[in-house]
Amino acid sequence: MYRRQFHRCTHSGVIFDDVIRPGLEEPGDWSAPVSVGCVAGDAQCYVLFCDFFDRVIEMHHQHEITSQTPEADFNHDNLKGSCDLDPSYAVRCEVSVVRGVDDFSFPTHCSRGERRQLLALARRALQRLPGRLHLLEELNQEQQRELNLDPPSSSLFRIGVARDWPDARAVWVSEDGRLVVRVNMEDHLRLVSTRDDADVAEAFKCVSTNLQKLEASYRELRHPFSWKQQLGWVSSSPADVGTGLRIRVHLRLQHLPGHKRLQDVLQRLRLRMATESPALHCVSNAATFGLSEVALSQLVVDGVKLLVAMETRLEGGRDIDELVPTQK
Known part of the structure; x- marks a missing residue:
């Protein structure tokens, strides 16, 4: 595969070595969460190096790439049950979505000039939404902490x-504080809605409504979001293709994290769990490709309900075998 592709180069100058460098320099370890180990320098990478990216995407998302264009569904009314999550277990949630902008290299490869053009575009597009744009270099450390902006990692x-x-x-904050848009950080754009409850439907509604408004604005500015047939929306990481959507629910769990069947359960539910403290754990969707936006959100909501049901069983000293879902 390397011999077939090492000499190819995208219009913006991305070569195959640029794509695979993260995995070669930081191969990780078996105890860490699964990562894709590669990045796209621009949207053309997904076409020019499709032999490589298609395999990575199919393995990571556990979904076959077909000729059928992925279907989108932002109808938040179709999402059911998030208001029923037990608040004694589900304490908060976050819904985020990433987008790349056409005709610009992705953050791993873009120049300083491109980045400044992207900021100018974002400034114009976000002017149509009620809120305020803050340049990162003008925010002190305390203000950055309030906006949950961590300094960039060494990787x-x-x-x-x-x-x-x-x-x-830059970071844009809506007037009501419910939506944050990060500009030129890990991606061109990342929309984030965080709530102090587990009402995923409301967070999803906030993100999807504003995303569609932004998409229309970028189209008017003649720089639509990056989209590829068969893959859907694309950005720098193959882990985000399709929808670019992440749904995170923070759960208080005492017994389930140590259970021997937990990893099997999470795999069957197509979820991931990260430990934030001994009692607090973050559950999120493992894939972004293969399902619509509403279907992904519903998958997380239903999965969280099942995990909470398992936790209550374990609290009562009962087993969870009959609650384990059949393999999907």
């Missing part, structure tokens, strides 16, 4: 995402 510097930091990086 982001190594792969080029944090190049020239914090030049042309």
